[in-house]
Structures are given as structure tokens and as C-alpha cells.
Amino acid sequence: MKVTIIGAGNMGGSIARGLSKSKLFADDNIVVSDPNEGILENLGSVCPNLITTRNNQEAASGAEIVILAVKPWLVQTVLRELKLKSKQILVSIASGITFEQLSHDLIEPEMPMFRVIPNTAISELESMTLIASRNVSPEMEALIVNVFSEMGIAMVIPEDKLEAATALSSCGIAYVFKYIQAAMQAGIEMGLRPDDAMTMIAQSAKGAAALILNNDTHPSIEIDKVTTPGGITIKGINELEHAGFASAIIKAMKASR
Template sequence: MTQSAAKPIQIGFLGSGQMATALASAWKRAGLMHESSLASDPIAVARERFTQTTGLQAVASNLEVAQRAELIILAVKPQMLPALLNEIRPALTPAQVIVSIAAGITLRQLSEQLGTTTRLIRVMPNTPCLVNASATGIAASPSATADDLAMVSTLFNAVGRAFVLAEPLLDAVTGLSGSGPAFVYLMIEAMSDGGVRMGLPRDVATALAAQTVLGAARMVLETGSHPGVLKDQVTSPGGTTIAGIHELERGGMRAAFMNAVEAASKRATELGRG
């Protein structure tokens, strides 16, 4: 695509669910997306919700979106993708860039249906893009240009942080940051339960736990310090924190989180092969 990533892009969303709606809203606010961008969805309620939230048009026709967009976001469930690609393929042109956010669907699988010259980019965002705090992995096909990759990186950095990686690493991204929010929610819930056990009201305990996770994450990202260094700064000899850490280590907390990321990554690979 010859158009600069800094200029508004005509984007078409095939699928208008939560992720598409969140991305469209953020990109519109950032001035990265043209006002005439649009989405398609077979479900009327989903189209209405997309339009009400983003102020953009939503239509029932996938072909209409494919014909009008410079950049197409494949935002449907993986099992729906083969039929969708067969439908839109006749409408695609060499000038368009196709971005897939369908989990587990490889660039090879996409190129087999759309052709090896199609400019394909695979993206693995996560649900915190709903609050502009996504962690995203990006991989490009050989047919995508450096400008295509820069444009997509700009778009996804606008809703969080994006990292360009070799495609085989996207399954690890799926296991870490794709599934990771659920692991963190579980941790927040458990910390809140601990606060309630010690007498705190539930709403206060949950807010304290969530704010603690948010603050700790910002410390890692903004200081650039290793998490172990930051942990040691909080851990006084013979103090409260080391007592708590000892219990976490006795419970196998590190191994449990590592195993969870590994299991989720392997499952992503299995889904792609399936």
C-alpha cells in the first residue's frame, strides 16, 4: 500500500464483534481511519451496536466491504473464515492488504485460499484492546511490503503495544498475551478472596487487587527494570512480603503460570493444524 500509515486509511471489517468495534473506535479517535470505513456482519444487532459505538456504517454484505476497503480486517471466528475467504476472493485487488486476527489460522492457510501474491498480515491482539491496552504480535507474509507492515504496526500500537515477530512465535503470543488476561483475572480474583478472608469488603478488595496489578505492570513497563529486581525492592528481610512469596513458592505459583502459557501455546498450535 502506497498510502502512509499516518494518513487516514479506508478500513473494512469483516465481522463487527467486540474486537472489531474496539479497534474501529480507537483508530477513529486516533485519526488513523477514514470516516467512510465500514464493517459487515450477518447479524443485525451486531451491525447496530457497531454503528452506535463507532459512528461508522455497518452492512450485511461482505462483498461490499471487500470492494470498498484499502485494508481489510478479518475479524470472524476461525471456523467461519474458509467460507468468508471464498466469498470475498473475487472482489480483492493487488492493492489491498488483508489483516487476519483469527486465532490459529496461519499465513500459509490464508494464502492457499487467497493466493500467494495477496498481501497478508497475521495479527494476534488480546481483549485489553477494548481499553487501549492490548499486547499484540504481528507477522507478515513474504508478499506484504515493509510499508504494509509499518502501517499495521502503527494501527496496533495505537491500541496498546505491538511487536513484529516471526510467524511461528505467534502461537507463543497466543499462549502468553492472548490467553494471559484470563490468568491475570484469576490472580486478581484470588487476591481479592485473600483480602476478603482478612476482613476487607469485597468491592474494596477487588479494587485494591486490580490496582495493585495495574501499578506493578506499569512499574515493569515504565522503569524497564527486571521484574525480579522490582520484586526484591519490595521484599524486606524477615518482612511481610517474603512471607507471602514463600507461600506462593510452596504452592508452585511460578511453575503453574509457566505451565499455563505452555499449555495455551500448544493448544493454539493444535487449533491451527486442525
């Protein structure tokens, strides 16, 4: 099976690297197209066996799955140039571009379509990927879920829930990075080396995520386990609450819709 990625920027490139690391596609069945030769060369240095081209139509020709990973304002132009067929599956990564908008720019507007919102951790096979579908069979949906499950966790949701879910998963990863950055700054102020502080915080975040994902638990339960009476952790937790930490996170998520 051939998969084509149109656009090799931050997200398209991350997906290409993730697919290359997964077991579903041979590298010579992954085609990446981008007008920027430098971007393609950088991708090729990391994934030398991928096929790259600057010709979008050539890249999409014969591909069973076409992943559109261009900026939203380029979707119309690129889709009209691709001239996709109904036997192909379109996967749009463009945030905010609805199925209805996509259909207006297709030769065959009733072709199978997916809207997929991953996050940049897809390059490390650790994405939280959101999937909505239109005009697809159960087999097609299972295929796309399987593809993106190889690169993290994939979840099928209705299209009208994508905006809210994007705030939590796609935008949300930036808020996790912001926490890591702030915690690093605290560690440095307390005398730790920057690289050491970053490793400590990143591994702690990874461990916290693993506890949630791998067990029948809840954040409140895990917090209780480390906040002993009179201990140092509860003092820090209370400082976060006094500073409006939870409220700030909620406001940030709602602002990202």
C-alpha cells in the same frame, strides 16, 4: 484511508472500538460488517459514527485494509466470498490459521497479508499485539505496526513464533484476570468490599506493568524492593512458591500453545 473489519464479535468489536478511539482513522472511514444485527446495534450505541453493514463484500469493497476477525472455522467461507484484490492488505485475526492456509482461499494468493494477534484490551488502547507478515513492503509493515501501536504495543515476530507468543499475550491476559479474581476473593474474605478489592488489585497490576514497561528493570528487582527482611510481603511470596504458583503459570502458558 478506509479500513474494514469483517466480524464484530468480541475481538472484532474490540478492534472497532479501539480504532474509533485512535487518531489514525475518521469514524466514517471505519466499516464494520457482521451478519448479526443485534451485535452491530450494540457496537453502534458505543461508536455511533462507525459505518456498519451486514454485507461483507460491500464492506470490503474499496477498503485499503481488510481486517478478518471471524472464527477460524469461518475463514475459508468468508475469504472466498470477499474476492480481495492484490492492492488491498489482508489482516487476519484468526488464531491458528497460517499464511499458507489463507493463501489457498484468496483469488490472488500472493497479496499482502498479515497475521495479527491482539488481546481484548485493544478496546482500551492497551493491547499487546503480535504481528507476522507475508508478501509485504517495509512501508506496509510500518503502516500496520503504526495502526496497532495506536491501540497498545505492537511487536513484529516470525510466524513460527506466534503460537508461543499468543500464550503469553492473548491467553495470558485471562491469567491476569484470574489472579485479579483470586486476589479479590482473598480481600473479600478479609473484610473488604468487592468493588474496593477489585480496584485495589487492578490498579496494583496496572502499576506493576507500568514499572516494567517504563523502566530499565526486571520483575526480580521490583520484588526485592518490596520484600524487606522479616516483612509481610516475603511471607506471601514464599507461600506462593510453596503452593507452586510459578510452576502453575509456566504450565498454563505451555498448555495454551
